Amino acid sequence: MVCWQVIMKSLFLIAATACCPLTLTASEMTRVDGLQSPVALAGPLVQAAEKSVAPVKAASAVAFSRMSIDQVQARLLQWLAQAKTDEATATKVTALWADKAAVQALPAEDVLDLLMESFAIADESVQALMEACRTSGVHEPMNFEGVRSDSFFREQVQLYHARWFTQHRFFDEAMVLLESLNPETSVDPASLFFYRAVCRLRLLKPAEAGDDLALLLNNTLDVPARFRTVAELMKEESGVTAEGLPQVARLMSDVQRRLDLGKSDTPVQKREDEVIAALDKLLEDMEKEKQQQQQSGQGGGGQQNQPGEQGQAQSTIKGATGDGNADRKDLTENGSWGMLDKQAETQAKELIRQQFPPNFLDAISRYTRKIAEQKK
Structure with a gap:
């Protein structure tokens, strides 16, 4: 019990220093110093984490932005508390996020990778998924039961797995994972819109792909340059006639x-x-x-004084004796081309x-x- 209390105390203090929205009241500090039960310590941590993860939007209500590092760390700590990780595991996870300046400079895709590495330290199934994606890949989705049913954990793991599926052209499998993801709670909404648009376009759903591309190009902040360039090309392709x-x-x-x-x-x-x-x-x-065309030509020929014959005479090659009709050839099944x-x-x-x-x-x-x- 003492070991678990020490772990919870360290997680709580990490949340207080790493996440700007997290603050400790005098009573909360007293409970931490007194090393109360895990339930008593987990309560303030979960409440503070929930307060810090409110979706951050730009001035426009329709803009999607990447989740801040403070929010990502808070949700990660919340999940670690739910998973009841031991002290050694918690130390390894927090070490990945120790250099805050370097983490802040990471693009959203790399933040997702770092988050997955953190999950992998605490969960063997995530570690197996990541190792498989680096080699042959996993075609079956993860079983999200127990602590893995947490929405934040599930959505980020699904986005990571769907990214691998899309990059390796398993578009049907990727869409199963991407269909229900919420861009407002995603660590990387730009990747969500981009990869979902790719899947829908390749699965011959250009209208739905166009919706994702519009959200990516017009309503999403911090879109990588390569995503934007490819998305513009995909937008033109989605507008091509489907006939x-x-x-x-x-x-x-x-x-x-x-x-x-x-x-x-x-x-x-x-x-x-x-x-x-x-x-x-x-x-x-x-x-x-x-x-x-034949009926139109025949109808026009009977209204005038035999213009068809005049046209036929004018179109006949000079010096030719034939009427210009070729013999009809029957198609055969011997593999030759006429x-x-x-x-x-x-x-x-x-x-x-x-x-x-x-x-x-x-x-x-x-x-x-x-x-x-x-x-x-």
Whole structure:
């Protein structure tokens, strides 16, 4: 019991010196010096920490700013008290934050990393998560039970894990963690908006990504320069039409990403079906447009004194004896490209590789095979 009381006394004094909003009254100092029970000591610490973590906003009520170092330290100490860490662990944690000037100069992303290192000292599961993210990564979210259910602890760990997921293109897994996070209680709201926008854009949700980008660019303070530059590019991409070939390219890119990650489950098959449906619609629209053009041309030809024949005569190549109609060729399933020779076929494939995603030819092949199977 004495050891625990010493730990609580040290944590309380650290909170009083490290966090500006924390002050000790005469009665509180008496209780600390008297080394009362852990419950009596934890009460003032938790209350003072809660007072110091009120969201700090700029003059505009819609601005999001990074959490101050004093607030981060106060919430960390509050969590350590709840976790009932021993004296040696508490000493290691506080040593990470000893150089206040250096900590104050850290960008928000590095503060998040420092906070995670502090959690890792006191919690083996956080340590395992960080080690895995430095190597192969962890695809399963942490079990937030007991002391880990604390909202401050859970949200920062989720943001850290989601950042790794996003950087390694596991966008579905990242969105599960990012969806519910609150920027007002985040150590790094800029990272929250940025990585969530990346995930939503890559998961073909441009409208939702645009909302996150707007909050990042217009309503968030201290946005890193690289975030702002990439966000501007993403904003332009989110405004591109989601129809026709651009949409097909996005769908195929998502399929390629999932296959690269070793996935072949139901979401991948659903995306492949969406690719085929988009190609079907694209071909159908092209056919309708062609028919409308033909009908428009035929309708205009009957209203005047045979202008069609005059136009046809003017468009005929001088000296040619034919009427300009080519023989219709039947499509075969032998893998050849119509009447093209090998050189022309190679050039056509190379053009497709340059202008479309790497798996575009594979999708076309799957599409033609599916059509062939439907005819049988």
